Amino acid sequence: MTSAVPPPLRLQFRGGDAGNWRVRRQLTIAGESLPEVAHLDTAGTASPARWILTGFTSNLRYTAATERQVLAGIQAPLGRPEARLAALLPIRKSPRWWALAQDERLAIYRRSQHYAIGLDYLPAIARRLFHSRDLGEPFDFLTWFEFAAADETAFDHMLDRLRASEEWQYVDREIDYRLAAAA
Amino acid sequence: MTSAVPPPLRLQFRGGDAGNWRVRRQLTIAGESLPEVAHLDTAGTASPARWILTGFTSNLRYTAATERQVLAGIQAPLGRPEARLAALLPIRKSPRWWALAQDERLAIYRRSQHYAIGLDYLPAIARRLFHSRDLGEPFDFLTWFEFAAADETAFDHMLDRLRASEEWQYVDREIDYRLAAAA
Structure with a gap:
């Protein structure tokens, strides 16, 4: 019934001129953008950064x-050698979303097939969710994905389906960073 | 259906020799205690502190x-002039609790009548919950209560019922601070 859950892990995503991920493309989907950067650092390097986004698992x-x-039976871990591409999607939901109660948010999540859509792309797309809102950060969530180059079309398809869902009507800021391993 | 929800509010509870609340009693209910202090400061004063607990709404x-x-129709706000007593209950839940999925935690919360028990003591007992776990703090929750002196017996009764519940089997650290307004 239960499995070991690690304690919350704090991570910084540092946008700047250096880092372990090269920015291939930055697309602002909704709301205000962020300054464009050439690299993203997730390795904890104290490199100079134009912006820093912080989240916790x-x-x-x-x-x-x-x-x-x-x-747990299907999903792939982060850090697979073949997963040379990644995506960072910082997302903010609207005040209207956060004003909903737990059961209302859960109902929208279920009607939007959020779980089922994600399941369709496992194990190809590895994923980790970081929470930001409770830190007073500009975004509520930082969602991180890793996949092989051959799976990027499938990843795009997954995003199309999620963005067409009822849940995404509550997303009022979203940026789509596509990355490649720099090393 | 919706109501305005303020953004997360970060608050420090500073235990030390000065502060806007006087510690009347400190009782360690479960797990490790904290060093005893004479006062608790919640007013943001940069007074020296023996310990600081941080949480967010x-x-x-x-x-x-x-x-x-x-x-919303029954509960009283914090800061009522007649509510001269307060209680701070820092609580940590066990790894077993955090390993449960959302539906399992919700089921225990409901079987434990957590909502219904709290309701029985409104509007006498005003309450605000601060989250700590996601900040890497020693406690998961800092629960704050304010009430008039005449209502402390009822408050004790409420705690007895909660502590006897299934949910409290997952509490592995709890301290019970009873406070009085210092001013």
């Missing part, structure tokens, strides 16, 4: 036990 | 929309 807020068990 | 994690509506 946490317990799952919507996933049910049976769903989590399915995910 | 956030969106409700379990309360349903209908429940929230009921609460």
Whole structure:
């Protein structure tokens, strides 16, 4: 029924001139953009940064036990050698979303098939969610994805489906960074 | 359906020799204690502190929309002039709790009648929940209560019921500070 859950992990995403990921493309999907950068550093290097986004991993807020068990059996870890591409999607949800109660947010999450859509792209697309909102950060979530070059079309398809969902009507700021391993 | 929700608010609870609340009693309910202090400062004074606990307010994690509506109609605000007593209950839940999925945690919360028990003591007991776990703090939650002296027996009764619940089997560290307004 239970599995070991690591304590919250704080991570900085540093946009600047150097870093372990090269920015291939930056697309502002909704709301205000961020200054363009050539690299993203996630390795904790104290390199100069034009901007820093901070998030933490946490317990799952919507996933049910049976769903989590399915995910655990399918999903791939981060850091696979073949996953040379990555994406960082900083996302902010609207005040209207945060004014909803837990059951209302859960209902929208379910109607939007958020879990089912993600499942369709496993294990190709590895994913980790960082929470930012509670730190007073400009975004609520920093979602991180890693995949092989051959799977980027599938990744785009997944984003199309999510962005067409009811849940995404509550997203009022979103930037789509596409990255390649710099090393 | 929705109501305005303020953005997360960060607050420090500073234990030391000075502060806007006088410590009347400190009782360690479970797990390791904290050094005893004479006062607690919540007013943002940069007074020297023996320890500092930090938390943030956030969106409700379990309360349903209908429940929230009921609460909004009954609950009292913080800072009532007659509420000269307060309590700070730093609480940590066990790794076993955090390893549960959202639906499992919600089921325990409901079986434990957490919402219903709290409701029985409104509007006498005003309450605000601060989250700490995601900041890497020693406690997961800092729960703050304010009430008039005449209502402390009722407050004790509420705690007895909560501590006897299934949910509290997952509490592995808890300290009970009873405070009085210092001014």
